[in-house]
Amino acid sequence: MLYSQYVKECASRQPIYSDHSAFFLPLGIDSLVHYEPVTATRYFLSAFALCCITLVLVNIQENTNRQLRLKTVKDDLTGLFNRAILDHNTIEQINLARNERSDYLLLIDIDHFKKINDNFGHSTGDEILVILGDILNASMRDSDLAIRWGGEEFLVILQRCPSVHAQKIANQIRIEFEQNERILQLLQRPATLSIGTAATSQNLMFDKALSLADSRLYKAKSQGRNSVVFSD
Structure with a gap:
C-alpha cells in the first residue's frame, strides 16, 4: 500500500x-x-x-x-514594634499625610531607670518595661503605633489626633504607670514617666517633629520629671 x-x-x-x-x-x-x-x-x-x-x-x-x-519589626521583650517599623516608606507616608492630618508624637522615658536596674536588678527592670508596654498597647487605637525606641525610651505615634485628645492620652499613660500596683509591689514606691510631645504639620516633617519631641522630653526631665511637656 x-x-x-x-x-x-x-x-x-x-x-x-x-x-x-x-x-x-x-x-x-x-x-x-x-x-x-x-x-x-x-x-x-x-x-x-x-x-x-x-x-x-x-x-x-x-x-x-x-x-x-x-x-x-517586633521587640522581643515588650511585644511592641521596634524602630525598624519606621522604615523609609513609613516615614515618607507620614510626611505626605501631614498636609491632611496632624499626627502627634509622644516620646516617653522612664525616670531614673538606671537606678531601678542597679538597685533591683535587670529582671525587675525588664518587668517594668513590659508593664509600660502593656499600658501603651491598651491606650492605642488600631491606627496608632507604639514603638520601643531603645532602652527605656518609647515612641507613640497618634494618627489623626487632635491636640486635646493627645494631651489626655499622654497624661493617662503617665498616671497609669505611676499608679501601677505591680510596680508599687516591685519597688515599694511609684515609678514615673517623662513625656515630650510634638505634632507633624504642613511646616513640620516627621524628623523635625521627633527632634522637637526629644527637646521637650529633655525639658520634662529638667523640670523635675513625672510630667508631660506640650510646648516650649
Whole structure:
C-alpha cells in the first residue's frame, strides 16, 4: 500500500469510543487514551489532592514569611514594634499625610531607670518595661503605633489626633504607670514617666517633629520629671 493511500485510509476511520473514560493528550496529533472508570477516578482524585496540598504549602509559606517579617519589626521583650517599623516608606507616608492630618508624637522615658536596674536588678527592670508596654498597647487605637525606641525610651505615634485628645492620652499613660500596683509591689514606691510631645504639620516633617519631641522630653526631665511637656 502506498503511503498516501495509508494516510487517507487512517483519516477516514472513525474513532472507536467505549464506556471507559477518555483523556486527550496534546502531543501534536490527536491521541485518545482510554482508562477504566476506577483508574480515571484515581487519576482525578490524585490531581485534586496534589492541588490541595500545593495550596496548603503555599499558605504555610506565606504565613511563615509574614511571621518572619513581623519578628524583624517586633521587640522581643515588650511585644511592641521596634524602630525598624519606621522604615523609609513609613516615614515618607507620614510626611505626605501631614498636609491632611496632624499626627502627634509622644516620646516617653522612664525616670531614673538606671537606678531601678542597679538597685533591683535587670529582671525587675525588664518587668517594668513590659508593664509600660502593656499600658501603651491598651491606650492605642488600631491606627496608632507604639514603638520601643531603645532602652527605656518609647515612641507613640497618634494618627489623626487632635491636640486635646493627645494631651489626655499622654497624661493617662503617665498616671497609669505611676499608679501601677505591680510596680508599687516591685519597688515599694511609684515609678514615673517623662513625656515630650510634638505634632507633624504642613511646616513640620516627621524628623523635625521627633527632634522637637526629644527637646521637650529633655525639658520634662529638667523640670523635675513625672510630667508631660506640650510646648516650649
